[in-house]
Amino acid sequence: MARPRNFNENQVLDRAIDVFWEKGYHATSYEDLVNRMGINRASMYNTFGDKHQLYIQALQRYREKSRQQFDRWRESESSIQETIQMILNEAVHECVSDSQRKGCMVVNSATELGPSNTEIAEIIRENQQQVESVxxxxxTRAQQRGEIAADLKPEALARFYFNTFSGLRVMGRAxxxxxxxxxxxxxxLRVIE
Known part of the structure; x- marks a missing residue:
C-alpha cells in the first residue's frame, strides 16, 4: 500500500519551475531538482515521472499561471494603444528587473528544446496560438471601435506583437x-497609431 504524500504537489512543482527556468532543461540535474523541490528522488519519480515528464508538467503549470495575465489583457477596457503599451511595458519591466536574466520559460523552452523535441514544440505552438488569439x-475589438485602421489585419497584428513581446524576452536575457x-x-506602438 502506497504512503500518502506529505507535500503539496503544486508547491513542489513551482519549485521545479524555478530550477528549470533559472538553469534550463539541459543544465538542470536531478540533484538540483531534488534539493530545490525538497523531496527525495523516489517521491519525485512516483509523483512526476522522469526529468522530461517533470519538465513538461512544469512548463504546462508555468503556462497556466501565465493565463491570468492573458485574462487581464482581455478584460482591459483601455484603448488598444494603452493595452499594447501596458503589455510591452510589462515585458520591459520583467527584462530590466530580473537580476537572474531568466527571461520567459516558454520562450526559453522554444530556443533550447523546441527544435529537437516535438512534444515541447507542440506546447510552444499551443502557447503561441493562445497568445495570438487573445x-x-x-x-478586432479595437477595429470595431475605430481605434485602428480598417485595413489592418487583427491576426497579422497579433503575430507581430507576439513576436515583438517574445523578442524582448529573448534579448532581456543578455x-x-x-x-x-x-x-x-x-x-x-507606431504600428497602431
Missing amino acids: LSELF NPDATVYRDVVDVA
Whole structure:
C-alpha cells in the first residue's frame, strides 16, 4: 500500500519551475531538482515521472499561471494603444528587473528544446496560438471601435506583437538596458497609431 504524500504537489512543482527556468532543461540535474523541490528522488519519480515528464508538467503549470495575465489583457477596457503599451511595458519591466536574466520559460523552452523535441514544440505552438488569439481578439475589438485602421489585419497584428513581446524576452536575457527596450516599444506602438 502506497504512503500518502506529505507535500503539496503544486508547491513542489513551482519549485521545479524555478530550477528549470533559472538553469534550463539541459543544465538542470536531478540533484538540483531534488534539493530545490525538497523531496527525495523516489517521491519525485512516483509523483512526476522522469526529468522530461517533470519538465513538461512544469512548463504546462508555468503556462497556466501565465493565463491570468492573458485574462487581464482581455478584460482591459483601455484603448488598444494603452493595452499594447501596458503589455510591452510589462515585458520591459520583467527584462530590466530580473537580476537572474531568466527571461520567459516558454520562450526559453522554444530556443533550447523546441527544435529537437516535438512534444515541447507542440506546447510552444499551443502557447503561441493562445497568445495570438487573445491579441487578435483585442485588435478586432479595437477595429470595431475605430481605434485602428480598417485595413489592418487583427491576426497579422497579433503575430507581430507576439513576436515583438517574445523578442524582448529573448534579448532581456543578455541586455538589461531599458533604453534599448523603450525604443522597441516606441516603434512598435507606431504600428497602431
